[in-house]
Amino acid sequence: MPLKRRKFERPLGQLRYKKIVFIAAEGQKTEPSYFNQFNRQGSLVRVSCLKNSHSSPSNVLKNMKDYLRNESLRADDEAWLVVDRDSWTDEQLRCLHEWSQKRDNYHLALSNPRFEYWLLLHFENGKRVTTPQECSNRLRKYLPEYDKSIDPKKTTSERINSAIQRAKQRDNSPCTDWPRTFGSTVYRLVENILKTSNTA
Numbered sequence: 001m002p003l004k005r006r007k008f009e010r011p012l013g014q015l016r017y018k019k020i021v022f023i024a025a026e027g028q029k030t031e032p033s034y035f036n037q038f039n040r041q042g043s044l045v046r047v048s049c050l051k052n053s054h055s056s057p058s059n060v061l062k063n064m065k066d067y068l069r070n071e072s073l074r075a076d077d078e079a080w081l082v083v084d085r086d087s088w089t090d091e092q093l094r095c096l097h098e099w100s101q102k103r104d105n106y107h108l109a110l111s112n113p114r115f116e117y118w119l120l121l122h123f124e125n126g127k128r129v130t131t132p133q134e135c136s137n138r139l140r141k142y143l144p145e146y147d148k149s150i151d152p153k154k155t156t157s158e159r160i161n162s163a164i165q166r167a168k169q170r171d172n173s174p175c176t177d178w179p180r181t182f183g184s185t186v187y188r189l190v191e192n193i194l195k196t197s198n199t200a
Contacts, residue, residue: 018046019196021189022071024064025082026055029148030115037152038193045196057083057092061099078105080189085112085178086132097177109186110178118184119143121163122155126170129182164191 025031032049039047052063060081073079081096093110100108111118113132116139120126123142129135140146143154167187171179179185 018044020074020077021045021047021193022050022064022067022073022077022079023047023082023189024050024052024060024067024080025115026052026057026060026084027115027148028052028055030119030150031082033149034115034119034155035193037150037155038190038197040197043197045193047193057081057088057096061096064099073105075105078107078192080107080109082109082115082186082189083111084114085110086114093178107189108178109184109189111184111186112179112182115184115186117182118163118167118186119150119155121166121184122159125166126182135182160190160194163187 023031023035025035028051035047035049038045050063050067052060060083064079064081068079081100083093083096085093096108100106113135116132117126117129117135120129120135120139120142124138126135126138129138143151145151164187167184170183171185171187175183175185
């Protein structure tokens, strides 16, 4: 009587080897467009931008909390809130900062006055920018077609590294919560992504 062969079946589910950086941001277009460029083939990190339909610090935080209730956050994963200073009150931003202090892998990245300032640092030092409108106008000198989406060809690795260095220079001594003047702590998030991506 011939032996009956057992059918080989892979176990259900899929092992996850990559570190995941979860990002909840105010912007529905600019921030996802920018951060998705780090999802390169072979990278050891995956960036996941959560969808957000309402722009306010409280909604960004709620979006992240809701997501984390259903998604298991491993010890080496990170959860980042990415918001603009805009006209939000200190109290509104303090709630986000307090949340970011609850766990080592919870973080807050804030751009003052808005995310476009972080983009501007890819091209120049951002000095003498005094208003949000001036920030946008200066950015369009380098990205004339800018309309809330980012062409990855314009944010090369060299420019990203330059933006990190310029943001660090402005964040000296490093703030413990968020920049009170023009600046951006998004560099901390990007630096973390790059460190993991470059790990062999």
